[in-house]
Amino acid sequence: MDSEPTGKGILLKAEPIAATFIDEVRNTTAKCAQPPRLVGILATSSAPSKSYADFTRKQCEELGIEFVLKKTGAALSGELAEGEGVEEAIIEANGDDAVDGIMVYYPIFGGQQDHYLQQIVSPFKDVEGLHFKFHYNLYHKYERLSLSPPPGMVKSIIPCTPLAIVKCLEYISVYNRLLPYGDRAYGRTVTVINRSEVVGRPLAALLANDGARVLSVDIDSIQVCISTSIYYPRHVVHPSTLTLQECLAISDVVISAVPNPAYKVKTEWLKDGCICINVAGDKNFEKDIREKASMYIPAVGKVTILMLLRNL
Amino acid sequence: MDSEPTGKGILLKAEPIAATFIDEVRNTTAKCAQPPRLVGILATSSAPSKSYADFTRKQCEELGIEFVLKKTGAALSGELAEGEGVEEAIIEANGDDAVDGIMVYYPIFGGQQDHYLQQIVSPFKDVEGLHFKFHYNLYHKYERLSLSPPPGMVKSIIPCTPLAIVKCLEYISVYNRLLPYGDRAYGRTVTVINRSEVVGRPLAALLANDGARVLSVDIDSIQVCISTSIYYPRHVVHPSTLTLQECLAISDVVISAVPNPAYKVKTEWLKDGCICINVAGDKNFEKDIREKASMYIPAVGKVTILMLLRNL
Secondary structure (H helix, E strand, O other): OOOOOOOOOEEOOOHHHHHHHHHHHHHHHHOOOOOOEEEEEEOOOOHHHHHHHHHHHHHHHHHOOEEEEEEOHHHOOOOOOOOOOHHHHHHHHHHOOOOOEEEEOOOOOOHHHHHHHHHHOOOOOEOOOOOHHHHHHHHOOHHHHOOOOOOOOOOOOOOHHHHHHHHHHHHOOOOOOOOOOOOOOOOOEEEEEOOOOOOHHHHHHHHHHOOOEEEEEOOOOEEEEEOOEOOEOOOEEEEOOOOHHHHHHHOOEEEEOOOOOOOOEOHHHOOOOOEEEEOOOOOOEOOOHHHOOOEEEOOOHHHHHHHHHHOO | OOOOOOOOOEEOOOHHHHHHHHHHHHHHHHOOOOOOEEEEEEOOOOHHHHHHHHHHHHHHHHHOOEEEEEEOHHHOOOOOOOOOOHHHHHHHHHHOOOOOEEEEOOOOOOHHHHHHHHHHOOOOOEOOOOOHHHHHHHHOOHHHHOOOOOOOOOOOOOOHHHHHHHHHHHHOOOOOOOOOOOOOOOOOEEEEEOOOOOOHHHHHHHHHHOOOEEEEEOOOOEEEEEOOEOOEOOOEEEEOOOOHHHHHHHOOEEEEOOOOOOOOEOHHHOOOOOEEEEOOOOOOEOHHHHHOOOEEEOOOHHHHHHHHHHOO
């Protein structure tokens, strides 16, 4: 008996999925009179944030986008506190007509104070889709109702990480192209582990609005999100009496985004042949995940950044 | 030896402080062509929320304000989930011209989802001051700069709980009336235990903007908030190397709002004769608090509700 995983399922990295969007962004950028300018705001000494900023620069340069990194707080000097000056940097970029998009590297203070900062970024320059206005539109499915906003209104941005996950599911044909647009996830059962306003809840809303039955799992409850019919487009949410184990047993797709390295989805609970996507920084799936999953995407960050650059 | 606390310090209840605002609200209400209408939205089966709603009704009736309680979700029927329909109830009240103010009884879903709901309430009807716009104005001290907003703009509401605490401090003369308005807490050192966007951070900003040196204590760090001079009105925040024990030893006032019944401020760490205010639902101070504190306010809820009704 071999105790090592045999790795039956396909390991799918984000690069080929991201690649499908590169030409789109490059072509749009090439049509601009001058390159769009993205300002990144780095306010902490966090190494992952710094490498994400470096990666943003690299990606922008490849695509003909001007990237300006504004360092403040502990990112600028060891004398300054973590996050010092970040609010001022956001306000400055909000008011600068030469800036087309603003990206802030979170976490900074964590929790509510980071949420506050996310609301301070002008919705006209929020490329990440973190402003509550956008979540409101998404939960109410307004993004489909009006594709071009009236003058003076801002285009609604879909939060980038949930959108990147949807694009991954389209790429691997979980979304069925033969179904009508807006209903292409019909018939799929998807478990989403995380119900934050930044990832889990907008993702559940997107998938349910597209026809999926979504089991939304949070630390203390499980809900079902479903759109009742294409004539009543907005999804509804019901409480569920299913356990996580029962959810996993019936799910075609399992997406996990739990910011805790100790959290692991049990491979033995998964349905044979399911599709698993890890969105957490640390892996939420066990090493032997591909013994059960037919397809496993370990990270979506490279797709996320392209969704974000498309919003410039 | 008596093992019971001797209760040297003064126990100050919120009623007499609240009473100082009752006439003000009643007189303002009497001048209205018709009574202002406050809609309370109760969406959970939580007993404390229900009694807070009953208390709101009682307080409104006394003051000539019309209170309409809209029940939804588990508050309406055992068949419905906790929080079901709350977003729709808020949107309906937002759009109803007959509604002057909206009060939602939190917690509902907890965490980020409650924050989302707080941003959905129209800032024109938010009597609690929970909208991020108001926090932004407060942190930037705009509330002093423009008392009457330009047409079409909304008056900035100061979050009610922090404001109620300031009113308590004014009542007991921690704010010195002989100092110029806007600087009346000058010379005071205040420890605030809690740094949420709803209570601790706006409170620290209010006190620092009024001249106090505020030690803001959160689970993982301690900061100092201070306004450098009356000519640079906005307060600044620095990290601090003080420990909680060191903060308490030098604080004239200690305010605690930790939502955990197990959390207790150690009486032995307090400065002799300090003033203590408990803002948490469960008491954050030990039983023998009045052995050290010269004055102890065990709850501020009755002042908070008057601050809220003043915003109608």
